[in-house]
Amino acid sequence: MSTGIVDTPSAGGGLKIGLFGGTFNPIHLGHLRSAEEIREIFALDRIYFVPAARPPHRSEGTLVSAAQRLKMVELAVADNPFFQASAVELERTGPSYSVDTIRHFRDELGPAALFFVVGLDAFREIHTWKDYASIPSLCHLIVTSRPGVASPSPEQLLPVALQPALWYDSTHKMYRHTSGHFLVFHEIHGLQISASQVRVLLRQRKSIRYLVPPTVAAYIADNALYQSEELA
Numbered sequence: 001m002s003t004g005i006v007d008t009p010s011a012g013g014g015l016k017i018g019l020f021g022g023t024f025n026p027i028h029l030g031h032l033r034s035a036e037e038i039r040e041i042f043a044l045d046r047i048y049f050v051p052a053a054r055p056p057h058r059s060e061g062t063l064v065s066a067a068q069r070l071k072m073v074e075l076a077v078a079d080n081p082f083f084q085a086s087a088v089e090l091e092r093t094g095p096s097y098s099v100d101t102i103r104h105f106r107d108e109l110g111p112a113a114l115f116f117v118v119g120l121d122a123f124r125e126i127h128t129w130k131d132y133a134s135i136p137s138l139c140h141l142i143v144t145s146r147p148g149v150a151s152p153s154p155e156q157l158l159p160v161a162l163q164p165a166l167w168y169d170s171t172h173k174m175y176r177h178t179s180g181h182f183l184v185f186h187e188i189h190g191l192q193i194s195a196s197q198v199r200v201l202l203r204q205r206k207s208i209r210y211l212v213p214p215t216v217a218a219y220i221a222d223n224a225l226y227q228s229e230e231l232a
């Protein structure tokens, strides 16, 4: 019987560590469920959730503080031994660039195989990221899309600067990089939840029950987060 686990032949038998970045403004069950699916399918040993302290592509006005977003991530992952919150982007100064975070974990984790998990929406903008062409030489890339989200074919999504270094492995249905890393587009089942939806509900003083973990809902209520117009 199929386990549904995606064969990741270049992982080398060592630890397999996922990195899941985001603004997490706030973290919600859609993030957690997609990470759980990815962990299971790619047989990851751990996933670090890395809130962006100063996301280069977002205006500060829409965010609650990085410390508050990190706290909500900590609360959200507390009951899952495979998940861990990371403060690494809060400990750096300047904009939170993914490549710096990936390099940090690369140095920290030695021989572990790193899997950078990124949503298709964010991946489409990868050509605007700092040093993006070097990312596939540092880690595997798992690009997640949600069912029903119409997406162009993978070839159309690969940024031009990545194309010469990647080729398609039709046996494993993934792109491979000269470094031995792969890039795979993976459709998750996921949950139709977005942080913007949660913020809108909060601004309207409506319930967010079943959209975020209860501990996160309690933290938001205790700190009266996302109540003002400009945070929607």
Ligand code: ATP
Residues within 6 Å of the ligand: 021, 022, 023, 024, 025, 029, 030, 031, 034, 117, 118, 119, 120, 121, 122, 144, 146, 190, 191, 192, 193, 194, 195, 196, 197
């Ligand atoms: P916003 O609504 O403010 O844009 P968001 O809910 O998309 O926020 P982010 O923190 O920007 O949350 O997302 C971090 C990553 O999680 C992104 O790569 C995004 O594609 C992915 N993601 C967000 N919501 C979901 C979901 N419901 N299912 C799967 N992945 C998701």
